Amino acid sequence: MDFSLAEDTKRLAEGARAFLTQENTVARLRQAEQSSGLELMPQIASLGLLGIEAPETLGGLGLTAVESAAIAEEAGHVALPEPLTEIAGLLVPMLVHLGRGELAQSVAQGHSAMGIASPLCPFAGHARRQAQVLIVTPRRVALAEPKDCLNPPRSSIDPWRQLARVDLEAVGEVLASDEAAHEACQWLNARGAVFTAAELCGLAHRMIELATDYANTREQFGVPIGSFQAVQHLLADARVRLEFARPVVYRAAAALAQIDLPRRDLLASHAKLAATDTANLASENAIQVFGAFGYTFEADLHYFMKRSWALAGLWGDREFHLQRLDAHVFDGGAAIGPGTSYRQEEKRHD
Amino acid sequence: MELEYTSAQIEFRQEVRDWLRAHVPTAPLASFDIEEGFNAHREWERILAQGNYGMVTWPTAYGGRGCSLIEWLIFEEEYYAANAPGRVNQNGVFLLGPTLMEYGTEAQKARYLPAIASGDEIWAQAWSEPGAGSDMAAIRTRAKRTDASYVIDGQKIWSSRAVFADWCFCLVRTDPDNSRHRGLSMLLVPLNAAGITIRPIRQLDGDPGFAEIFFDDVHVPEDHLLGPEHGGWQVAMATAGFERGLMLRSPARFQQTAKRLIELCHTHASRLSAETRAGALQAWMDAEAYCHATYMTASRIMRGETLGAETSCNKIFWSELDRTMHRLAMSILGIGAELEENSDWLDGYMFSLAGPIYAGSNEIQRNIIATRVLGLRRG
Numbered sequence: 240m241d242f243s244l245a246e247d248t249k250r251l252a253e254g255a256r257a258f259l260t261q262e263n264t265v266a267r268l269r270q271a272e273q274s275s276g277l278e279l280m281p282q283i284a285s286l287g288l289l290g291i292e293a294p295e296t297l298g299g300l301g302l303t304a305v306e307s308a309a310i311a312e313e314a315g316h317v318a319l320p321e322p323l324t325e326i327a328g329l330l331v332p333m334l335v336h337l338g339r340g341e342l343a344q345s346v347a348q349g350h351s352a353m354g355i356a357s358p359l360c361p362f363a364g365h366a367r368r369q370a371q372v373l374i375v376t377p378r379r380v381a382l383a384e385p386k387d388c389l390n391p392p393r394s395s396i397d398p399w400r401q402l403a404r405v406d407l408e409a410v411g412e413v414l415a416s417d418e419a420a421h422e423a424c425q426w427l428n429a430r431g432a433v434f435t436a437a438e439l440c441g442l443a444h445r446m447i448e449l450a451t452d453y454a455n456t457r458e459q460f461g462v463p464i465g466s467f468q469a470v471q472h473l474l475a476d477a478r479v480r481l482e483f484a485r486p487v488v489y490r491a492a493a494a495l496a497q498i499d500l501p502r503r504d505l506l507a508s509h510a511k512l513a514a515t516d517t518a519n520l521a522s523e524n525a526i527q528v529f530g531a532f533g534y535t536f537e538a539d540l541h542y543f544m545k546r547s548w549a550l551a552g553l554w555g556d557r558e559f560h561l562q563r564l565d566a567h568v569f570d571g572g573a574a575i576g577p578g579t580s581y582r583q584e585e586k587r588h589d
Numbered sequence: 590m591e592l593e594y595t596s597a598q599i600e601f602r603q604e605v606r607d608w609l610r611a612h613v614p615t616a617p618l619a620s621f622d623i624e625e626g627f628n629a630h631r632e633w634e635r636i637l638a639q640g641n642y643g644m645v646t647w648p649t650a651y652g653g654r655g656c657s658l659i660e661w662l663i664f665e666e667e668y669y670a671a672n673a674p675g676r677v678n679q680n681g682v683f684l685l686g687p688t689l690m691e692y693g694t695e696a697q698k699a700r701y702l703p704a705i706a707s708g709d710e711i712w713a714q715a716w717s718e719p720g721a722g723s724d725m726a727a728i729r730t731r732a733k734r735t736d737a738s739y740v741i742d743g744q745k746i747w748s749s750r751a752v753f754a755d756w757c758f759c760l761v762r763t764d765p766d767n768s769r770h771r772g773l774s775m776l777l778v779p780l781n782a783a784g785i786t787i788r789p790i791r792q793l794d795g796d797p798g799f800a801e802i803f804f805d806d807v808h809v810p811e812d813h814l815l816g817p818e819h820g821g822w823q824v825a826m827a828t829a830g831f832e833r834g835l836m837l838r839s840p841a842r843f844q845q846t847a848k849r850l851i852e853l854c855h856t857h858a859s860r861l862s863a864e865t866r867a868g869a870l871q872a873w874m875d876a877e878a879y880c881h882a883t884y885m886t887a888s889r890i891m892r893g894e895t896l897g898a899e900t901s902c903n904k905i906f907w908s909e910l911d912r913t914m915h916r917l918a919m920s921i922l923g924i925g926a927e928l929e930e931n932s933d934w935l936d937g938y939m940f941s942l943a944g945p946i947y948a949g950s951n952e953i954q955r956n957i958i959a960t961r962v963l964g965l966r967r968g
């Protein structure tokens with residue numbers, strides 16, 4: 240039993256953070272209109288980040304969902320527009336899982352623009368740029384052409400999300416069906432929830448940092464507003480929530496490899512809820528600290544806030560996950576209480 | 590990251606479980622805040638010690654088992670799952686013990702630790718004063734150095750279990766010229782020393798769980814100094830770090846309460862509001878989150894990392910969770926909540942109200958997080 244991030248994982252995340260902070264500046268975020276949101280893909284691919292979990296035989300890094308979560312957290316920290324989390328955490332592992340190694344490799348190398356959709360995430364991002372969309376439902380996994388499955392683009396409050404609703408029944412090349420599709424869909428949903436949760440933690444962290452910096456410089460009554468306890472405690476509260484959301488997310492990430500599926504899903508739901516609530520608290524308290532400035536496009540905060548609203552609904556919204564947890568805890572006969580959190584469990588080998 | 594117990598850890602859990610099943614008293618003991626209950630709890634500490642379970646992480650030489658922190662968490666899980674009695678020597682076991690390991694001389698460790706593990710010496714914490722609560726640097730109780738001893742004069746208050754305890758670790762001012770954090774020292778003081786008067790104070794539940802301690806020309810030998818002379822603040826901060834960080838309230842305690850709360854929801858299912866049910870679900874989640882966070886912290890310590898000011902987050906989280914769970918239970922019990930027969934929830938609710946006050950109030954913890962974790966300017 241060792242619940243700490245390995246040194247290699249930390250180094251990987253630090254490297255990703257250095258790169259992302261340098262390239263995806265707030266100045267870039269301000270240029271949404273002039274950007275595809277995909278400019279950094281070649282660099283991200285060349286760093287190997289898209290193939291974190293792909294086996295080394297396919298040119299991947301051969302790492303685990305824990306590393307994917309660590310990278311997703313970094314992507315959230317900078318509100319990265321590129322679909323790094325989606326490709327590295329969802330698409331590539333899913334294609335590998337379905338036995339489509341070559342395709343996985345091509346996506347991981349940044350050669351094929353592919354979106355992914357499921358009933359819990361029926362929108363494709365970067366809608367105008369996708370060459371293909373992987374549609375995963377409990378009945379069927381299919382690879383569809385954009386012309387067959389994408390509806391007209393819709394605008395989101397997050398200027399970086401070019402969304403199109405995906406027709407989940409669209410014609411396409413069927414990669415799996417029935418039991419296999421059902422299992423793949425559940426697996427995808429759990430991964431989507433966990434990595435989105437990791438991104439939300441990164442976003443929450445950044446919003447707390449932004450508000451802290453602002454509070455240390457903005458003066459009222461002749462002193463920095465950050466010296467007022469009422470202001471301090473808003474940010475301390477958000478930090479406390481974050482401190483108890485991250486471990487749940489990593490716990491859930493580690494459980495993605497389990498064969499105890501109800502537990503995997505339970506943990507994924509918990510992670511998504513904990514991270515969503517943390518991001519909500521961080522954004523509400525941060526905007527309060529910014530005052531009217533926070534209620535504008537002038538402050539940087541809004542990019543992070545809006546991304547967090549967008550992610551809150553993805554891969555199962557609060558209501559979905561609350562309902563699932565409620566069923567587990569109250570009606571499902573789930574083992575609860577001391578000593579049940581790390582019940583002995585077998586790993587699945589994909 | 591490896592989230593599976595080793596086979597040795599699984600065996601250890603089973604061993605603890607079997608032992609507790611055979612030894613935990615079937616009827617609950619009386620409160621350790623009254624004499625009869627205190628004595629019964631001391632007896633229980635002795636039984637624990639016979640099984641070498643006084644404090645499993647301590648070296649065997651001091652009455653422990655040399656276990657890792659993960660094994661300690663396993664022990665705690667089994668302990669709370671078995672509804673074993675509260676630890677009357679929690680100040681000794683969880684606060685003074687680790688502080689002795691860090692600051693004690695070899696002679697002090699050999700003298701004090703085994704008697705803590707065995708329950709033979711029960712400790713009280715004597716830090717707060719009428720004029721020094723949150724502002725602990727305002728401590729005025731004075732200890733004057735004479736040739737080979739310290740002479741203490743002054744007054745302490747809110748000292749838990751000091752009415753019946755044997756010893757206290759006492760924060761005193763040894764350098765009168767230094768008024769704030771500097772000039773304090775930590776002394777180990779037998780509560781039966783000449784010149785000590787103890788006045789019980791009734792707590793919210795009516796029991797004399799607090800004591801006021803008056804020191805009038807109390808002599809203690811100089812080797813009762815723990816850590817550097819005038820360096821008591823730093824010693825106290827180490828103790829407070831254990832208190833807030835890991836030791837004082839292990840996750841199992843709250844997971845057990847969450848479990849009981851869910852069971853209470855089932856018993857009252859026919860009249861349970863959606864709001865209460867949602868609250869109980871959130872409490873269950875938070876207790877789990879506290880467990881994961883603690884395993885993470887324990888693992889980091891085992892890898893040689895040290896804890897910083899982020900331990901303040903812990904204290905806020907568990908104390909507010911505990912209060913919420915008990916408030917929900919009171920809501921569910923409704924009209925019966927005031928009755929003696931529901932005293933486990935009622936007593937728990939009262940005590941949960943103290944959680945955000947003791948071990949450094951939650952406002953103080955928020956100040957610490959703001960200034961030392963986030964880096965906000967001090968007011």
Ligand SMILES: Cc1cc2nc3c(=O)[nH]c(=O)nc-3n(C[C@H](O)[C@H](O)[C@H](O)COP(=O)(O)OP(=O)(O)OC[C@H]3O[C@@H](n4cnc5c(N)ncnc54)[C@H](O)[C@@H]3O)c2cc1C
Pocket residue numbers: 468713714715716717721722723724746747748749750943946947948949950951952953956
């Ligand atoms: C059940 C229980 C057991 C205890 N056991 C012991 C024990 O064994 N030994 C011992 O020495 N002490 C013990 N204490 C005392 C405890 O350490 C103190 O209560 C605590 O330090 C707070 O001090 P105070 O009660 O004087 O409150 P005060 O310091 O007077 O605080 C009152 C209120 O003001 C707030 N406040 C104070 N200063 C600030 C600030 N700077 N910023 C914001 N808010 C502030 C506090 O948060 C609190 O809400 C115990 C207390 C309780 C409730």
